[in-house]
Amino acid sequence: MLNCLMVTVLTPTYNRVNTLPKLVDSLCRQTRTDFQWLVIDDGSTDDTEAYMETLKQQNLPFEWEYHKKENGGKHTALNAAHPYIKGDVVLILDSDDYLTPDAVETVEREWPCYRNRPDLCGMSYFRGKEDGTHLSVANPADFYVADHLHYRVNQGIRGDHCEIVRADLFKKYPFPVYPNERFMAESWLWNTMALNYKTVYRNKTIYICEYLEGGLTKSGRALRMKSPLGMMDDCRSYLNDEVCLKVRVKEMLLYWVYARCAGYSFAKALSTSGRPVGMTLTAIPGWMLYFYWKKKYLK
Template sequence: MEYKFTVFTPTYNRAGLLTELYESLKIQTYKNFEWLIIDDGSVDNTEETVKEFQKENILKINYIKKENGGKQRAYNLAVENAGGELFICLDSDDKYIPEGLEIILRYWKEYEKRDDIAGMGYLSVYPDGKIIGKKFPEDVIISNQFDIYYKYQVSGDKGLMFRTEILKEYKFPEIDGEKFITEAVVYNRISRKYNILYINKEIEIKQYHEGGLTSGYNRLLLNNPKGSALYHNERNFFKMSFRDKILNNAVYYKFSRAAGENIRKIFLDSKAVFYLAVALPIGEYMFRRAGKDTGR
């Protein structure tokens, strides 16, 4: 690989936010990285803004514009075009502390030869410095992405870095007619084979703006029901309590029905038929309630 890191930013009509991110990348103490921007069909002045960055010739900036198709398609395109050994997704309204990449690399060097570790996780904070969600249970811990959230009850967004070669094996599903699927689908698939190195270091600074994916999240899931159903169906591969299995399959049923699937197909596709059968009445209630909430 030509670079140690590819820092990937998916963006859509966020030219103003890109400038703040650019300024944070310019002052990274570790310099061997490229900034890969995938413009998901912006109609503002994103392209002109990036050209101004490129004129400064401070960072290696690779800019690719595509027609609007959602973050998962932008992510797949970024992985295909990444020139870095390690891959980081940094949204347009996020940034790293100046020593961010340097700290990641410092910890990573101790574990990079372990084939069972796919990447790293670290803490995210709000602009005021408050940690988002809960810390990891130990200052340095090796686990997988599912267990970190389910078994250890860690919560909130966390920064993540992956080996690029592993992400090439785990592309995002691209579902016709849908423009969103949770990143946890890919992370859970990776979790079935690989661990992650997690550290309690505050590296990523996140901002949540109106118009971002986080705002109106429940509606976003219902507007992309096939991907949402896929996520909950594949969670059945992991060990959960009886209660959580039932709730998970009720939600799988809800989204499957929202996607227009009939009950026969929902059961044929199911990874946990017994739990789905038990959950069906709850799922039907959830589906009808979701229809009322969204006006469908």
């Protein structure tokens, strides 16, 4: 007999009214409908609010809520969701993506096997493309248990995953928010939780998205440089002894870039990094990278 589990599918959205119908259709096609769909509108200026109003007439087969806030970036929308979450676990579904028909059923069937383990923060499934391929390498075993830092960060396992995170931990670690900054890397959350919790990794795709090859776009790098305080927090989440030296050095270089973007002095950058020795050794190449990126991305 299938165990019942309330899942909150959380969708932060901003000016994506054209893609929301496909997302809603995927939710209506779920083989289990005992879940909450929570939409946090980050100040959309298109017809998102009007579209959400039309859904009230459609008798959707699942519980849903819509809340609109002032624009502040995706991370602020995720934080704003905290008071409205009803599920035991949260699945973040971006507004231009959608779920496979068995996504909720899969989580509700599998998470109860692990929900009583206090050392686990959630589960991680594959994100895939419409052609059936997924965006990351297969895990060493199905239902593989490991922490994010040792498994994915230290081994360089890239590719977007669909993470299912315990609601209590999602609320326990709100994203840092700084005035006038519109971006915060979600990796901060997974890195922070990995210091105390492990994840169950599954070789199964439940989330479909468009995937652009080539890594960070020019606009993406500029956005990060315009949100330096948040990105410094993200860099610090890698600067601990659980992370391999290669990654720590990379993040120290990035820390110098963002510290310069924030107007930090040499001394302030050192004192706030938590790694003064390593930061001293990476200061010159870090500052050179800052001037190169400033010319390239912040014209």
